[in-house]
Amino acid sequence: MRRITISILSTLLVALLAWGAAQSGMLRYNSYMSDPAPRELDERIVELFMERYPDVRVEHSTIAHEDFKQAIRTYLVASPPPDVLTWFAGERMRFFTRAGLIADITDVWTDNDWTEAYSAGAQAMSSDEGDYYFIPQSYYWWAVYYRTDIYEEVGLSVPETWDHFLDNCRALDAAGYIPVTIGTRFRWPAGGWFDYLNMRVNGPEFHIRLLDGLESYESEEVRNTFAHWQEAMDAGCFIDNPSAYNWQEAADFMSQREAGMYLMGQFIMDVVPEDQQQYFDFFRFPIIDATLPIGEDAPTDGWFLSANAANMENAKLFAEFLGSREVAEMWARDLGRLVLRSDIDRSIYTDTQRKGAELLQSADYIAQFYDRDTPEELAGRGMDAFVEFMANPDALDRILADLQREAERVFAARE
Amino acid sequence: MRHHPLAPLSFLLLPLGLYVVWVIYPTFATMAMAFTDWDGISAQWNWVGLANFERLFADRVFWLSLGNNLRWVAVFVTIPLAMGLALALALNRNVRFDRFLKIAYYLPMVLAFVVIGLMWAWIYHPRQGLVNNTLFHLYGFAQSLGFDVNPLAARRIGWLGDPNLAMGSIIAAATWQHVGYVMILYLAGLKTVNTELLDAGQVDGASPWQLFRYITFPQLAPVTTIVLVITVIQSLRAFDLVYVMTRGGPFNSSNVLANFMYIEAFMNYNMGYGAAIAVVLFLISVGFIAAYLYRVVQEEER
């Protein structure tokens, strides 16, 4: 018995000591950069930071992207929470500032003259009621990626109109290719399709009003959006069983030269093998109603510090480093993202980046993304609805009625 | 026998203390939480009466999840139970290599659900998976015999991506794991079956089925009760497989209460709502827990 007691006590002691040690002279950083390419850069940035500040030991946890999105609230209410976390700018960040979970880092912004360095858009995305809470990393464009070699082989041209796009679908289908690949196992790629169709059919203004709860999912406008989606399905655009794949697996169909197109963010290139990248190009999601302003999705990513960070000083040091010009350039150079700092020479951009930047500059409105622009709780139900529509279009009335009821509940609870 | 009045306490203090803190108190805390609107973040919360339950009963996802749980139970109390019993009966006699055969069936039981989930997610993968690739060749063979099938169609079956197939596919993986467990329990039960009765029955010319139906099976009744209760409880608790393989998708077609609760509580941070789901799950289980307790009580009286 004594031996057992001793072993229990010593385990307790060891665990407590380990925990105590975790509290001093270090920094805990939780990151969702789980794909190989971004992960490699993320780790390199942490190493570089530790080289500069040898006194700080960064305990870096990389969590699978989808798991991270689910678990972040648990991380934040934990005591102690991680000191620094990756996250999305704008609404998704403000949700946590309102709950008092994100540290005010206005001092970091002013001390480092970030108020000069960052574009007005980035500043707006990083602040809430005049205070700064976020360290912007980069942003990227969404577009329809396509395989140039398949397009050439089938004799297609880049579509600027909806009908042209549908014709391309039919031609690719007839030639034995999957016209459009999409993987909705984690739902959100379907959100991209909804964003673009709704913005092209009803205009960005209506889109944002809908996502803010000011319009109804059962309205004629939204039905019209789904009617267009239906047209694409009828033209045989989409891959079978999209929900059997996650987005990376769906991208593989393009890398393996089986699929022609993919509506995706620039980060698709993170998972395309190097020898295939030369065949990838992208075009603006086709225009449906030429009288409407053009909206594009271009999400901004970055970091924030926990309000209850146990190592606030180190966290701020890390924040300064993450927001520095040097690190911002790494994201642009190594992963092809677009920079948010105005003091970075755009000559580091590749032609692809320049093309993406132009695509966004010529847009009238920049949205973040469906699950970043509408309350997260509702976004889950909304993306479920889109995925269900793709599998079961006949149930549209019921799907929209359910979604609208859920929307009313969520927005009523927000009052 | 006399003992110091505090002696039991000295032995119970530590285990009971730990148990109360980590099991008893949380059970009641969840029940209380189900009547609040706590979001898990704010310091403030309100009593909301039955509002969470009202919302729950109007929520389509709840009924889908509950239906899936019941389906799971229905499959589990029939297929693995019958298979496990049949295997136990077959292997209880002298069979060559019976050790190997038994191991084959209960090997899956020692694997973590996460491991099973990952392995089966690969087995079910439309392009690379074992099932569809096997079907592909079978279809090809059928085609060469002149049947009108397209082998490529086999690679389009999305076992986990098709809302009509996802739940069944997960339950199939769970069955693979569960059969061995049932078999072990019945094998142990069969050791206690009175062989004299069987011999007497054989002498009287009873058929094997009659022997099983009127002599063996009734004597296995206690084991059957236990197996049933454990099987039902397991089906109601099911979480890992669903979480790893589909997260309840596509669009909740393979959702179960445990996963629904996890998502609502930890992803949407509706702690009160999540607690209400847990309470409903608990209430459904209570009947089975009571059945088990009843048997334990009976055993005590003997």
Add this chain to the structure above:
Amino acid sequence: MRRLVLIVVWAGALLWLFPIGAAFVTSLRTQTDISAHGFWSVPREVSFANYAAAWDRGRVNRYLLNSFIITIPSIVGMLALSSMSAYALVRFRFRFNRGLYFMFVAGMLLPFQILMLPVFQLSNRLGLYDTHLALILFHTAFQIGFCTFVLRNFMRTVPVSLFESAVIDGAGEWTIYRRIGLPLILPAFAALATLEFTWVFNDYLWALVLLSSDSLKPVTAGLSTLMGQFVNDWPLIVSGSLLAAVPTLVVFFALQRYFIEGLTMGATKG
């Protein structure tokens, strides 16, 4: 008839082993080979590179270590504590004896989801969130129900006179517990420990609820990270899963008899 049964049993057994065998074959191949030629093709090359990658880059080495750090103290703790409570329930007559016993039995059947939220909050408030200790304490506490149930029923087979003679010799209760109670239930310890090892080692849900740091995760939760990191490299993911299964398989094959004893003890000695 007999022969037909045997054929079915053999066919079933091979079918049952097939997924594991197929997973093993997959783990030795490369993703490009499988995508290009299909699962049923003859492998062009066979290597253990996937295991090396999962072990090292996939951090399965770290995750497995964590699993042991969590599992072993939990088992020691639950056996020590439940042997105490089982001893108290068998040795002493007191009010609520029966009631406590039923409580332990009911507790082991709880749908544990009902514990999730308060256990998370509790560990948080105690400053234990994201530590191994939180998991160790919880597993120990939760399994006390099952272990007490098994050990109590095992100890009941001991004749009362054995304890009584010790009392007459003037031994204190703790001495009796240590000298007579514990040695008697040692055989049950072996069975329980084997069974509990697989249960605690295979836990996923509680690791998900109580841990957030990657460096602390047990192998079950780690596999989820591995899957996120190597999304479309199935041979690597499958290799990681098989590696994660090795300890439980070893324990199972080495201690098979105890494992099965533990299972049947828990279920049939009610």
